Amino acid sequence: SKGEYRHYMLKEIFEQPKVIEAALEGRMSASSVLVESFGPDAQALFQKTRQVHIIACGTSYHAGLVARYWLERYAGVPVQVEVASEYRYRHPVVPEGTLFVTLSQSGETADTLAALRFAKTLGYVGTLAICNVPGSSLVRESDMSLMTRAGPEIGVASTKAFTTQLIALLLLTLSVSKAKGQPEQPEILAGLQALPSLCQQVLGLDAQIEALSQAFAEKHHALFLGRGAHYPIALEGALKLKEISYIHAEAYPAGELKHGPLALVDSEMPVISVAPNDELLEKLKSNLQEVRARGGQLFVFADRKVGISAQEDIRVLELPEVHEALAPLLYTLPLQLLSYHVAVLKGTDVDQPRNLAKSVTVE
Numbered sequence: 001s002k003g004e005y006r007h008y009m010l011k012e013i014f015e016q017p018k019v020i021e022a023a024l025e026g027r028m029s030a031s032s033v034l035v036e037s038f039g040p041d042a043q044a045l046f047q048k049t050r051q052v053h054i055i056a057c058g059t060s061y062h063a064g065l066v067a068r069y070w071l072e073r074y075a076g077v078p079v080q081v082e083v084a085s086e087y088r089y090r091h092p093v094v095p096e097g098t099l100f101v102t103l104s105q106s107g108e109t110a111d112t113l114a115a116l117r118f119a120k121t122l123g124y125v126g127t128l129a130i131c132n133v134p135g136s137s138l139v140r141e142s143d144m145s146l147m148t149r150a151g152p153e154i155g156v157a158s159t160k161a162f163t164t165q166l167i168a169l170l171l172l173t174l175s176v177s178k179a180k181g182q183p184e185q186p187e188i189l190a191g192l193q194a195l196p197s198l199c200q201q202v203l204g205l206d207a208q209i210e211a212l213s214q215a216f217a218e219k220h221h222a223l224f225l226g227r228g229a230h231y232p233i234a235l236e237g238a239l240k241l242k243e244i245s246y247i248h249a250e251a252y253p254a255g256e257l258k259h260g261p262l263a264l265v266d267s268e269m270p271v272i273s274v275a276p277n278d279e280l281l282e283k284l285k286s287n288l289q290e291v292r293a294r295g296g297q298l299f300v301f302a303d304r305k306v307g308i309s310a311q312e313d314i315r316v317l318e319l320p321e322v323h324e325a326l327a328p329l330l331y332t333l334p335l336q337l338l339s340y341h342v343a344v345l346k347g348t349d350v351d352q353p354r355n356l357a358k359s360v361t362v363e
């Protein structure tokens, strides 16, 4: 039941510290990731893995896009990520030693399942499903699986399923790296252990985010900007806003702004940006200046330390410091809350947005 919460979506957003903990349980220690979490064959399979293809739909696809940054940076493995409905109708070229990974909350998404069945004819080194539903078709038909342990997700808009997929993908990154004989990454492991409590802190910003949401109630469009692994987080923020509040939202990698979308920016255009304290921060800041110079209204979710201060045309919400690898997880939360509160203000059916189904079992 929804308990004290007004909607399932809000309940599921607030469950994230708990389910992230569950997703980590027994799968790592303070000094090491447990490769066997992916099954008895995982060690041998990951050892042979020379690249990874990730296939999913919707929000799950966005999790895959984040994982590309992680697997390339922390495991040194090249990655392709694609939506299932495109992949399955292409003629993919599969280099030797390629691992096929599907991501799905339900494990029953028709295109993702069809992509897996197709992939099995293409000579992959193995197939892995990262999924929230044990015994689902995707899990049954894959060589290996890892459950995300988010528990039932009732709200159509995916929230806790996404963040637990990210946890699973970070465990995958560390496991592939370890199986290939690369050194363990103690800072990331420590960061993972600290993550549930950091998420709890960020959820404490709820009232401030609710106040911020007022500015969106009358808006027809919104632009989300991010760089690096936060570009997919911007995509996910835009998807959440459009699916539950019906406000047209688009996401861009911040560096693409001047290649077109800047033409849309005026005082009517809210621009939401995630600004963690990473190597791309200075570049992002200059992109934000470009928005300000056109009169755009900026909403920035930023690391406490980055020194973006609130001004008349910039509203800033500060997030706690977090290891760079884990920032995409943490910065997802305020965007979920923002879209939730905007939808509530607009009076939409938050848990059952029009035209959408929880599980898309037809193509």
Ligand code: F6R
Pocket (backbone or CB within 6 Å): 057, 058, 059, 060, 061, 103, 104, 105, 106, 107, 108, 109, 112, 156, 157, 158, 159, 239, 243, 358, 359, 360
């Ligand atoms: C968006 C949303 C959808 C799903 C997509 C894939 O909030 O929920 O975009 O992510 O339909 O579903 P699964 O993950 O079940 O394969």
